[in-house]
Amino acid sequence: MSDDTTGSALRVSHAGYGYGSRAILSDVSIDVRAREVLALVGPNGAGKSTLLSLLAGDVDPVEGTVLLQGRPLLEWSAKERARRRAVLLQSNQMVFPFTGQQVIEMGRAPWIGTPEADADEEAIARAIGFTDSGHLVHRTFPTLSGGEKARVSLARVLAQEAPVILLDEPTAALDLRHQEDVLRVARALAAAGAAVVVVLHDLSLAGAYADVVAVLDRGRIAATGDPAEVLTPELIGAVYGLEVRVIPDEDTGRPIVVPRRGSAGARGSSLAGREATQQ
Amino acid sequence: MTRADQVTGESAGARGRSRRARRGVIVVVSACILLVSGVVLSAALGQLPISVANVAGSLLRAVGIDNPWAPTDELIERTLWQIRFPRVVMSLLVGATLAIAGAVMQAVFGNPLAEPGVVGVSSGAALGAASAITFGLAFLGGWTIAAFAFVGGLIATLLVYATARAQGRTETVTLLLTGVAINAFAGAGLALITFLGDNQSREQIVFWQLGSINGARWDEVAVVGVVGACATAVIMAFARQYDLLALGDRTASHLGIKVERLRIASIVLVALLTGAGVAFVGIISFVGLVVPHLIRMLLGPAHRMLFIASLVGGAALLVWADLLARTLVEASDLPIGMLTSLVGGPFFYWLIRRNRRQSGGWA
Numbered sequence: 001m002s003d004d005t006t007g008s009a010l011r012v013s014h015a016g017y018g019y020g021s022r023a024i025l026s027d028v029s030i031d032v033r034a035r036e037v038l039a040l041v042g043p044n045g046a047g048k049s050t051l052l053s054l055l056a057g058d059v060d061p062v063e064g065t066v067l068l069q070g071r072p073l074l075e076w077s078a079k080e081r082a083r084r085r086a087v088l089l090q091s092n093q094m095v096f097p098f099t100g101q102q103v104i105e106m107g108r109a110p111w112i113g114t115p116e117a118d119a120d121e122e123a124i125a126r127a128i129g130f131t132d133s134g135h136l137v138h139r140t141f142p143t144l145s146g147g148e149k150a151r152v153s154l155a156r157v158l159a160q161e162a163p164v165i166l167l168d169e170p171t172a173a174l175d176l177r178h179q180e181d182v183l184r185v186a187r188a189l190a191a192a193g194a195a196v197v198v199v200l201h202d203l204s205l206a207g208a209y210a211d212v213v214a215v216l217d218r219g220r221i222a223a224t225g226d227p228a229e230v231l232t233p234e235l236i237g238a239v240y241g242l243e244v245r246v247i248p249d250e251d252t253g254r255p256i257v258v259p260r261r262g263s264a265g266a267r268g269s270s271l272a273g274r275e276a277t278q279q
Numbered sequence: 280m281t282r283a284d285q286v287t288g289e290s291a292g293a294r295g296r297s298r299r300a301r302r303g304v305i306v307v308v309s310a311c312i313l314l315v316s317g318v319v320l321s322a323a324l325g326q327l328p329i330s331v332a333n334v335a336g337s338l339l340r341a342v343g344i345d346n347p348w349a350p351t352d353e354l355i356e357r358t359l360w361q362i363r364f365p366r367v368v369m370s371l372l373v374g375a376t377l378a379i380a381g382a383v384m385q386a387v388f389g390n391p392l393a394e395p396g397v398v399g400v401s402s403g404a405a406l407g408a409a410s411a412i413t414f415g416l417a418f419l420g421g422w423t424i425a426a427f428a429f430v431g432g433l434i435a436t437l438l439v440y441a442t443a444r445a446q447g448r449t450e451t452v453t454l455l456l457t458g459v460a461i462n463a464f465a466g467a468g469l470a471l472i473t474f475l476g477d478n479q480s481r482e483q484i485v486f487w488q489l490g491s492i493n494g495a496r497w498d499e500v501a502v503v504g505v506v507g508a509c510a511t512a513v514i515m516a517f518a519r520q521y522d523l524l525a526l527g528d529r530t531a532s533h534l535g536i537k538v539e540r541l542r543i544a545s546i547v548l549v550a551l552l553t554g555a556g557v558a559f560v561g562i563i564s565f566v567g568l569v570v571p572h573l574i575r576m577l578l579g580p581a582h583r584m585l586f587i588a589s590l591v592g593g594a595a596l597l598v599w600a601d602l603l604a605r606t607l608v609e610a611s612d613l614p615i616g617m618l619t620s621l622v623g624g625p626f627f628y629w630l631i632r633r634n635r636r637q638s639g640g641w642a
Contacts, residue, residue: 085533087529094526098579098581106526
C-alpha cells in the first residue's frame with residue numbers, strides 16, 4: 001500500500017465504463033475517504049448507479065482503476081470484499097418469507113468463521129437500534145411496506161460493519177423523518193470512522209449532510225468538493241437544465257436547493273435548451 | 280440507542296431462533312413418525328400379509344440381534360428382503376431426493392413454483408433414460424441408464440435456466456412456459472422412442488411415464504442412494520448461501536457469495552438428484568413442489584431446516600403414496616406418478632390462484 005492512498009478507503013482513478021461504443025462513465029476520479037460522507041448527485045441517467053457498481057465491485061472499469069485500501073477492488077476475494085464494503089441497493093425485494101431478524105442476520109454472513117463472529121449479537125442489536133427497526137424484526141420481509149423494507153435492508157447493511165458503506169438512494173422510499181434519520185445514521189457512521197458514499201436525488205439533503213458532494217453529468221464528474229462551493233445555481237442550472245435558488249439554512253448555513261417556480265417560461269426554455277444540447 | 284434496547288434486541292433474536300428450532304424439531308419428529316409407520320405398514324401389507332412383529336424381527340435379525348419375532352418361514356423372509364424392502368427403501372430415497380431437488384431449484388430460481396417435474400427436468404431425464412433402454416446402451420454397466428437420465432435432466436435444466444433467467448431474476452411466466460415447451464418436446468421424444476422400441480422396452484417406457492416403484496432392485500437402490508447421499512451432503516453445505524441468494528443476486532454477491540458458481544453447481548446437483556430417481560422409477564411430479572412448500576409454511580424459509588425437513592417429509596410422502604398405490608385397488612399396482620399428480624395438480628392450481636391474488640397477477 002503506497003503512501004498516497006493513506007486515508008483513502010476507496011479510490012477511483014480515471015475510470016471509464018460503457019456497453020459497446022456507448023460510454024456511460026468516462027474519466028471519473030473520486031476519492032472516498034474514511035470519516036467522510038460523500039454524496040453522489042446528478043440527473044437521471046448521469047451514471048450514478050453505474051459508478052456505484054464500480055465502487056461495489058459488481059463490474060470492472062473498462063479504463064482506469066478502482067482501489068480498495070490501495071489494492072485493486074476485484075483482486076480481493078469475494079469474502080474479503082464483503083468484510084470491507086457493504087452495499088444497499090435501491091430495490092430490495094424477496095420472494096421467500098424470511099423475517100426481518102433473519103434478513104438483518106444475513107449481514108453477518110461475511111464474518112462466519114472469524115473472531116468477529118462473536119460480536120454478531122451486538123452488531124445486529126446496534127444496527128436495529130440505529131435504523132429504528134426493532135418492531136419489524138418479527139414480521140416477514142415480503143409483507144413490509146417499501147419504507148420498512150428499506151429500513152430493514154439498511155439494518156442488514158449496517159450489521160455487516162464494513163469500513164466502506166455504499167448506499168444507493170437509501171431515502172427514495174422513506175418519509176421525511178426517516179430520510180433525515182438515514183442521513184443522520186450516515187453521519188454517525190462516518191464519525192465512527194467509516195467511509196460513506198450515498199447516492200441522492202435531493203440536493204438539499206446532500207447539502208445538509210455530506211462532507212463532499214460529487215456532481216455527475218453525462219458520465220463525467222462536473223464538480224466535486226464542499227457542498228457550499230459545489231451546489232451553486234450556475235452549476236445546477238448547467239447540469240440539470242433547471243433554474244434554482246440556493247438558500248443558506250437559517251440554523252446551519254448549509255445550502256438548501258429550491259427550484260425557481262416563479263417563471264415557468266424560463267424553466268421550459270432551459271429544459272428545451274438542454275435537450276437540444278443532448279441531441 | 281440505550282443499553283436496555285440492545286438487551287431486548289439480542290433476546291428477540293435468540294427468542295425467535297429457539298422458537299423456530301422447537302417448531303423444527305416438532306415437524307421433523309412428526310414426519311419421522313409418519314415415515315416409520317409408513318415403512319412398517321409398507322413392509323407388512325401386500326398380497327402376502329406379514330405381521331408387524333415379523334417385519335421388526337426380520338430387521339433386528341439382519342442387524343445381528345436374535346429375537347423370537349423373526350419369521351421362520353422362508354417365503355416371508357424372501358418376500359421381505361427381495362420385494363418389499365428394496366421397494367420401501369427406493370420410495371424413501373426417491374421421495375427425499377425429489378423434495379430436496381425441488382427446494383434447491385426454488386432457491387436457485389428464487390421462485391416457489393420451480394420444480395423438476397413442472398419445468399421439464401424430469402421428462403428430460405426420462406427421455407435420456409428411455410434412449411439408453413431402447414438403443415440397448417450399457418457401456419457404463421448398471422449406471423448407464425442413470426447417467427443418461429442425468430444428461431437428459433442436465434440439458435433440460437440448463438435450457439430452463441438460460442431461458443427463464445434475465446437480469447438476475449426469474450420471470451414466472453417464462454419459467455412455466457419453458458417447462459411447457461420442454462415437457463412437450465420430451466413427451467414427443469419419448470413417444471418416438473416408444474414407437475421405435477421392441478415390445479419389452481415399450482412396456483418399460485410406458486411404466487415410466489406414469490412412474491412406478493414396482494420391481495425396485497437392491498442394485499438400483501444403491502445407485503440412487505449413493506448419488507442422493509453425495510448430492511445432499513453438498514447441498515447441506517450450501518444451505519446458508521441459498522439463504523443469502525434470496526436477497527437477490529447482487530446483494531448476495533455483496534455479502535461474499537460467488538453467485539454464478541453457486542448456481543451452476545446447484546443446477547448440476549438438481550439434475551443428479553432428479554436423474555437418479557427418474558432413471559429407475561420414472562416421472563413422479565409435484566413432490567418437489569408440495570413438500571418444500573408445506574415445510575416453508577410451517578418452519579419458514581431458512582434453507583438448512585428446509586432441507587432437513589424436506590428430506591424426511593419427501594421420504595414419508597412417497598412411502599405412503601407407494602403404499603396407497605399398491606393397496607388402494609386390490610391385486611393391482613397403480614402408477615405412483617399418477618397418484619402424486621392427482622394430489623399435486625390441484626395443489627399447484629391453488630398455489631397459482633393464491634399467488635395471483637397476492638401479487639395481482641404475473642409480472
